[in-house]
Amino acid sequence: MQDGKVTILRFNPEVDSQPHYETYDFPFVQGMSVLDVVLYIYENIDGTLSFSYCCRNSHCGLCGAKINGKPGLMCRESAAREMVLEPLDNFTVIRDLMVDRQEYDKRKDSLRLFLERGEVPAKQPEKVDTEDQENFKVVSRCVECYNCVSICPVTRVKKHEFLGPAGLMQMARHAFDPRDELNRGVVARSSGILNCINCGKCNQVCPHKIEPAKNIKLLRSKYFGEV
Amino acid sequence: MHHFATDVLVIGGGGAGAMAAYEASKHGVKVTMVLKGFPERCGITIMAPGAIAGVGSWHEPGDSRDLHFLDTVRGGSFLNEQRLVRILVEEAPDLILELERIGALWQRKADGESYALRIDGGHSYPRCTFLEDRTGREMMRALFGEVKKRNINILSNTMILKLLKDESRVTGAVGLNLETGETVLLRAKTVILTCGGAGNLYLNTSNPTGATGDGYALALDAGAELMDMEFVQFYPLGFLFPNSLRGNLGALLYYVHLFNNKGERFMEKYDPERLELSTRDRVARAIYTEVKEGRGGPHGGVFADMTYHEPGFIAKMQPALYETYQKIGITPEKDRLEVAPTCHFFMGGVRVDENWQSSVPGLFVTGENAAGVHGANRLSQNALAELLVSGARAGKAAAKLAAEIGQAPVDPREAKTATELAGQMLSREDGIRPVTLRNRLRRLMWEKVAVIRSEASLRGALVELEVLKSQLESQALSLKSRHYNQELVEGLENYFLATVAQCVTKAALLRTESRGAHYREDYPAADNKRWLKHLTIRQKADDLTVQEIPVDLAEIKPEGGAL
Ligand SMILES: Cc1cc2nc3c(=O)[nH]c(=O)nc-3n(C[C@H](O)[C@H](O)[C@H](O)COP(=O)(O)OP(=O)(O)OC[C@H]3O[C@@H](n4cnc5c(N)ncnc54)[C@H](O)[C@@H]3O)c2cc1C
Ligand code: FES
Numbered sequence A: 001m002q003d004g005k006v007t008i009l010r011f012n013p014e015v016d017s018q019p020h021y022e023t024y025d026f027p028f029v030q031g032m033s034v035l036d037v038v039l040y041i042y043e044n045i046d047g048t049l050s051f052s053y054c055c056r057n058s059h060c061g062l063c064g065a066k067i068n069g070k071p072g073l074m075c076r077e078s079a080a081r082e083m084v085l086e087p088l089d090n091f092t093v094i095r096d097l098m099v100d101r102q103e104y105d106k107r108k109d110s111l112r113l114f115l116e117r118g119e120v121p122a123k124q125p126e127k128v129d130t131e132d133q134e135n136f137k138v139v140s141r142c143v144e145c146y147n148c149v150s151i152c153p154v155t156r157v158k159k160h161e162f163l164g165p166a167g168l169m170q171m172a173r174h175a176f177d178p179r180d181e182l183n184r185g186v187v188a189r190s191s192g193i194l195n196c197i198n199c200g201k202c203n204q205v206c207p208h209k210i211e212p213a214k215n216i217k218l219l220r221s222k223y224f225g226e227v
Numbered sequence B: 001m002h003h004f005a006t007d008v009l010v011i012g013g014g015g016a017g018a019m020a021a022y023e024a025s026k027h028g029v030k031v032t033m034v035l036k037g038f039p040e041r042c043g044i045t046i047m048a049p050g051a052i053a054g055v056g057s058w059h060e061p062g063d064s065r066d067l068h069f070l071d072t073v074r075g076g077s078f079l080n081e082q083r084l085v086r087i088l089v090e091e092a093p094d095l096i097l098e099l100e101r102i103g104a105l106w107q108r109k110a111d112g113e114s115y116a117l118r119i120d121g122g123h124s125y126p127r128c129t130f131l132e133d134r135t136g137r138e139m140m141r142a143l144f145g146e147v148k149k150r151n152i153n154i155l156s157n158t159m160i161l162k163l164l165k166d167e168s169r170v171t172g173a174v175g176l177n178l179e180t181g182e183t184v185l186l187r188a189k190t191v192i193l194t195c196g197g198a199g200n201l202y203l204n205t206s207n208p209t210g211a212t213g214d215g216y217a218l219a220l221d222a223g224a225e226l227m228d229m230e231f232v233q234f235y236p237l238g239f240l241f242p243n244s245l246r247g248n249l250g251a252l253l254y255y256v257h258l259f260n261n262k263g264e265r266f267m268e269k270y271d272p273e274r275l276e277l278s279t280r281d282r283v284a285r286a287i288y289t290e291v292k293e294g295r296g297g298p299h300g301g302v303f304a305d306m307t308y309h310e311p312g313f314i315a316k317m318q319p320a321l322y323e324t325y326q327k328i329g330i331t332p333e334k335d336r337l338e339v340a341p342t343c344h345f346f347m348g349g350v351r352v353d354e355n356w357q358s359s360v361p362g363l364f365v366t367g368e369n370a371a372g373v374h375g376a377n378r379l380s381q382n383a384l385a386e387l388l389v390s391g392a393r394a395g396k397a398a399a400k401l402a403a404e405i406g407q408a409p410v411d412p413r414e415a416k417t418a419t420e421l422a423g424q425m426l427s428r429e430d431g432i433r434p435v436t437l438r439n440r441l442r443r444l445m446w447e448k449v450a451v452i453r454s455e456a457s458l459r460g461a462l463v464e465l466e467v468l469k470s471q472l473e474s475q476a477l478s479l480k481s482r483h484y485n486q487e488l489v490e491g492l493e494n495y496f497l498a499t500v501a502q503c504v505t506k507a508a509l510l511r512t513e514s515r516g517a518h519y520r521e522d523y524p525a526a527d528n529k530r531w532l533k534h535l536t537i538r539q540k541a542d543d544l545t546v547q548e549i550p551v552d553l554a555e556i557k558p559e560g561g562a563l
Helices: A036-043 A100-106 A130-139 A147-151 A153-157 A163-174 A185-190 A201-205 A210-223 B013-024 B065-075 B082-101 B135-149 B216-221 B280-292 B314-316 B319-327 B382-404 B412-427 B434-448 B454-476 B486-510
Strands: A002-010 A020-028 A065-066 A070-073 A080-084 A094-095 B002-011 B031-034 B154-155 B157-163 B170-179 B183-193 B234-238 B257-259 B303-304 B336-346 B363-366 B533-538 B543-550
Touching: A002 A036, A020 A036, A020 B543, A036 A080, A065 A147, A070 A147, A070 A201, A100 A130, A100 A163, A130 A210, A147 A163, A147 B183, A153 B412, A163 A185, A163 B257, A185 A210, A210 B280, B002 B013, B002 B170, B002 B382, B013 B183, B013 B382, B013 B486, B065 B082, B082 B135, B082 B382, B135 B314, B135 B382, B157 B183, B157 B216, B157 B412, B157 B486, B170 B412, B183 B216, B183 B382, B183 B412, B216 B363, B216 B486, B216 B533, B234 B280, B257 B280, B280 B303, B280 B336, B303 B454, B314 B319, B363 B382, B412 B486, B434 B486, B454 B486, B486 B533
Parallel strands: A002 A080, B002 B031, B002 B183, B031 B154, B183 B363
Antiparallel strands: A002 A020, A065 A070, A065 A080, B157 B170, B170 B183, B234 B336, B257 B303, B303 B336, B533 B543
């Protein structure tokens, strides 16, 4: 066991006027996760430290934070002996590392994120093209942790004109579904898909290796004939 | 106080809740879903990697629904309610298709048409449909797509603290809005309770944070009966390090050899023929015994060895786990992983009828919150099937009943009392932190009421539980805010956990035999003469009364008494 040091950006809007950094010592063990560190502080040093988590295993997408400047899931990333933790960018901070994901969740409400189809075939299970299913499968891995939204430079400057990678991945799930009959190009356009500059930053922070930028490109070529 | 009225109230937004809400909404009634966390971000279902059991038109030659029935009842050591099992095996297949009709897409064989199927412990044939290693999430996505499409009202981040009822039936529920701190009074004609399991009762668990048995305690308080609470399933191979990963599923039995700290492949002593491929409960007991007798590792587990595989094999077979191994500093090609049993599933729950209605009229209970399907031990992949079947049945029946009856009046004063606890906890200056109390409870249950039990350990636990229960009243918080206060949630959940702990312990003490997941070292054999029975628990005033009731053996009986 060694000494570790973690600096966390603290902010409680009910009492603080400004966010401020605080540093804590923790017993560092090789292989521990960032979540271990915040849990240690919560249990042993400061019970007011606020953060979100639920599944401890990359499924719920709730524990995202900026770890040494890079968005990641705290339950998935290994802790370093010295770290800085900050809330995700591009989201409103509720308290400390806890951010308001509902703002973003609500933006997806109008996207018709369900299977749109007139009739189901008489014979079930129906035949599905294997290649189509492959693309569908990849984007369906998204757990909506919003790491990609927080690092997206277009979202930062055009918050209202550009839905951002996570929402577009949800849309892609249906756009890539061979059974879906809705032309999702209309919504894709109004969600600002053409604003994506394909910088690929989102690809680097996706815990489930989805490569949102690549899939946004696929969506664009599907509806707007771009290559 | 926030007032709200609906026809059908669904409490919980896991797979069982979403299925129930979807089904109920088909029948022309107003449906409202209330859940402790955020949609698709809470509950156990999003974590289920496996598959859904069900024998449909796509089945393997030789497989049948009768065989699925038989496997399930044998696996449950004949303690299953056979009517419910029959409904499970008959109705799950069409619901698997139904999920595809609303947007899920299951993995197919090379022809692109018939389902790829998985086999797992206890099933005679591959009969389980899946998508990669995230079947539960796929179910949730499809179901929540419908929930949105149908404009089902969702109250997220709202924790239910009490069910309301009058003399004849359930009339609604009271909750706390965890964002605003406001009391929420929900009036309903019928209620479907789907709060999942209670893995957080134990030190090691594979369950997410919110699985604290709220639904068991809420139903008990409303006058319903709990049944089979002594049957708690432990998965043998949970992670022990790091702490945040503790209890998460760490490895598969097919891919490991298990060693103690003396370098012995100890399964040779416990099941020389099948070794690690013995049943889950046996392996769990073997590990527990090795550790208890001092042959464990530094974190309280044993060592899972995967070095005998060809390099790259584990990475190929279990990519997600392999990545986790690497993150925590284990290279399966050369290192051993320390593992221990972990609390995975509750076979017990609320006693229900064929429509998953409890003994309290209008109160339906589905998914892991209900009892009956799995008996003394659950077969893998039957839980996801169960939540579909129970959700669909209860959703339909609750909607029909709600269409026939009127809204009953409720007393807002009752709502106030139900949430007073939160206020008290927030204003208490000194006391014990919920997390401290929680850790004590989890350790106590792990040491005395887990994989191996005895009269002495259980009696000891009951005494200590009394003490812990009294300490609930002195819980105090570091963070005094009413908004998004995780500590407050933990404090409230502790009340539910303590009640569930008592139920599990009491039933385990009374059942003087070993069956399925319940193992008594002082009564190591199954006793069909005495114990082919359920234990049910009811709350009378402040007391828990336990009763024996017969098991439904409508279709098959145990052969020659041996199990
Ligand atoms: C790691 C893991 C893997 C598994 N894998 C498989 C598998 O592969 N196949 C299989 O068949 N089974 C599997 N199981 C079991 C199965 O996943 C669960 O039994 C099932 O998902 C439970 O679903 P549910 O809807 O009943 O509960 P949950 O999905 O847990 O949902 C419960 C809901 O109730 C809410 N809630 C709880 N308390 C309150 C309250 N007081 N007020 C309001 N809302 C509340 C929660 O927030 C949540 O929304 C697995 C279990 C685990 C832990
Ligand atoms: S805790 Fe769920 S993703 Fe990290």
